[in-house]
Amino acid sequence: MAFDTAASARARDDYRSLTISPRALGDLVGRVGTPDFVRSLGQFVNADIQADAIHLERMRPDARNPSGYTTEWIGSAGEEYALICEVMDCYYANYCDRDPLFVSIRGSSGTLLVQRDVGALTDDGFKREIFTSARIAQECVISHGTRNERYSLGLSRCEGRAAFSLRELALLRQLGEFLFPLCEMHSRSASARRISTPHREGTPVSRFEERIAREEIRLSRREGEICRSLLSGKTIPESAQMLELKLSTAESYVKRAFAKLKVRTKWELLQWAHTDA
Structure with a gap:
């Protein structure tokens, strides 16, 4: 208004x-x-x-x-x-x-x-x-x-x-x-x-990869793929389509990956990727 x-x-x-x-x-x-x-x-x-x-x-x-x-x-x-x-x-x-x-x-x-x-x-x-x-x-x-x-x-x-x-x-x-x-x-x-809007040091995906390796977190191939897709700006339905998965299957991978990373939302996943802890 x-x-x-x-x-x-x-x-x-x-x-x-x-x-x-x-x-x-x-x-x-x-x-x-x-x-x-x-x-x-x-x-x-x-x-x-x-x-x-x-x-x-x-x-x-x-x-x-x-x-x-x-x-x-x-x-x-x-x-x-x-x-x-x-x-x-x-x-x-x-x-x-x-x-x-x-x-x-x-x-x-x-x-x-x-x-x-x-x-x-x-x-x-x-x-x-x-x-x-x-x-x-x-x-x-x-x-x-x-x-x-x-x-x-x-x-x-x-x-x-x-x-x-x-x-x-x-x-x-x-x-x-x-x-x-x-x-x-x-x-x-x-x-x-x-x-x-200066270049941020490292993309969300690269920061995600670095932290996964540094903390030796074990994600399955599909769990990792779905996280990278979300960090690239895609939604869960878009990620499911890109990865040729059923939506319910993609949602299951998201749920399992988020549980391992101790995050609840895509926003928290972005925060996790950009945090060095």
Whole structure:
């Protein structure tokens, strides 16, 4: 839903309460066009609005794309950075063109502030792969631009965290006045997409292989194959089809492999692969 800053007198008062540290803003300006920009952007936003992850993207019309638009992932930030990027890789590869939240704002102009009702999402691959697996319970997005170019900054919170309040939404809208000009400058710098999301050391599959060997964990051939397939971004049904297995058989292999690794979900499998312990 769109957020109206006139919704209440309290929201208007909170809207005026934001103070920007000149030093913090100067530090962020200095990161424009560098690999640290999105991470610094996350730290800047988190000073006023706590989020477990933030994501920056740019959307532009593109007649070559069936959706009519091209979306560029500028970068993400958060404490579990490598794992966040794995989820976003899956999102931009499979879901961004048909994400109903962003479909609804295509072709619009000006600044929009929207919240996603995660609980109301259909329990399909989109919800399971992006929200359930990453334990995302709350998401809000501030988006700014014209019909020809739109920048969006998304903030998400995991399960157990409070919903974004009217005060926080008002602060985010005010922050956008300072942040979007910087986002635009950064996105137009050379190789912004590449430098904003630097290469993670080792792929999930290679990290998985290293830890399996290091800890001498014994998985069957099929258990190992199904784990590698999940770590490559596929769902269990997709993995079953690729490995020419019945879905029930693939699910059994997943259950047995997860029991040996002491994980419960694909997200925990990603965490396990990226943990050196």
